[in-house]
Amino acid sequence: MNVDISNCLVIEDSLPGVVAGKAAGMAVVAVPSLPKQAGLYSSADEVINSLLDLHPEKWGLPPFEDWIEGTLPIEPWYIGGPVIKGFGRGSKVLGIPTANLPAENFSTILSEHTSGVYFGWAGLSTRGIYKMVMSIGWNPYFDNTEKTIEPWLLHEFGEDFYGEELRLAIVGYIRPEANFPSLESLIARIHKDGRIAEKALDLPIYAGYKDSPYLKNSMLRSNCHS
Template sequence: MADSNFVPRATSHVILDLDGTLLNTDAITNEVLKVFIMRYGKKWDSRKAHRIVGRTPAEAAAIIVEDYELSCTLEEFISQITPMFFDQWCNIKPLPGSNRLIKHLTSHGIPMALASNSPKSNIEEKISFHEGWKEAFSVIVGGDEVNMGKPSPEIFVEAAKRLNVDPSTCLVVEDSLPGVTAGKEAGMLVVAVPSIPKQGGLYNSADEVINSLLDLRLEKWGLPPFDDWVEDTLPIEPCYIGGPVVKGFGRGSKILGIPTANLPAENFSSVLSEHTSGVYFGWAGLSSRGIFKMVMSIGWNPYFDNAEKTVEPWLLHDFGEDFYGEELRLAIVGYIRPEANFPTLESLIARIHEDGRIAERALDLPIYAGYKDSPYLKIACNEVAFTDRPV
């Protein structure tokens, strides 16, 4: 939180942003702009994407035309690129925790509103591809229904008006700085879920900054708590990935004391874009060796200051030898915690070992144990006697 002495007040209504908060619009935006910019002989720089996050469509278009010195007018840019975005809306995936949050609030009768800088017709079209979303929101306010978009508070004030509640009773969940500013100026409590990696420090005006919707604790704001955590873990929809081990018993293994299987990030771009950074766990099938419990990180690893997002599984078994180059397949079944900064290497190592103990216990539970029998994991292994292998 921005203020360590802040005491949360109870809220009764939730107002959500859409793009970057509930939907992984950034992935589609980068792909569309990459293709579009190429038409003008330019190369899209995803590192500049933060400049258009939270902007109205017209503002974002103006920034791109200026930054890339495109030989088209603003009107031409919008008319040319809009159909390209329309064609991709059906492919936008929910961000981790979006469906969980919407279903939870709906089941507890908590009124919700959507407030986005996008035109209302665009909002309705985007959410139409996600079952139950349109019915979940009693109010939808688009940027074309107010005089000024975020960071003006007008869109949130209008949402509260349509909900027929005082703004002070509303909790806003936002991914952008303009959205956070708008929510606070509207007199609302704001939880920020930054969509730009490693930028949480810029959101100090928010009442709380969290890593992802998976880390949202509604009870802090007087709302019904989630009841789906199991033994300090959160079950998630299983995800299966795999590839050859680039380094086994490499740098990570020697420092952490746990067999680390480094996987080439370029092979898992879709997984990396769909999963929030954090610590996960599940099962690992290693060719010729069997199936083992594992805990893993997805993210930038703040301590080592990685330049790019990575996948780092740690196998919870003492192999005693390297396994470089072997085929490794992973079944990610649960979530433990967000990625975090640690003051010392020793504190990082201690926490990773604690994560391992949590994963060890959890994977014995029926809700997770069955996934070790996945055919996907067994395909990675030469026909070995799995029952003879420790799990």
């Protein structure tokens, strides 16, 4: 094929594949199959959590054209359940109250979706539908031992709503999960994620999901029981 190997980019999930690609003189982007294994792939030119985080322009290739205002539209997915108490860090440590869902109810979903920061719409059965930004992962700054789902509803509430049914329509992706050198830098990044989500959800490609039957049906059921 008369191809210069040094101009080739390999995207590989296995360690032997990474080693082979580097030995052949290719640029290699590693996408580890197992969580928390990035350290084993240090020979790769770049290690990313998932293909959502691939930016081909870094390698002299045309950029993907589906990113919009710093967000990536995804196939929507929907989850819901009662709001529970989490680690207590959201309000007390970060000043960012999250509405936690029981992770044990979503083991399959958590295994299917890559860690990172997502956004979408949140429906509370007795209150309304709100913009939200959400993290999925291990929160490396706090070194969690389990993968969690932590939505932050972008609205000021005057009281807690533990036990209330929360439904989420997740419609876009912002960035991979990351560690931070300080608590202040983590808080600043979370607020930036919130601003990105707030702005993006006004775009037509995302705004329509606010009217999702999944979100509205929870409101209807609540009204029927009130």
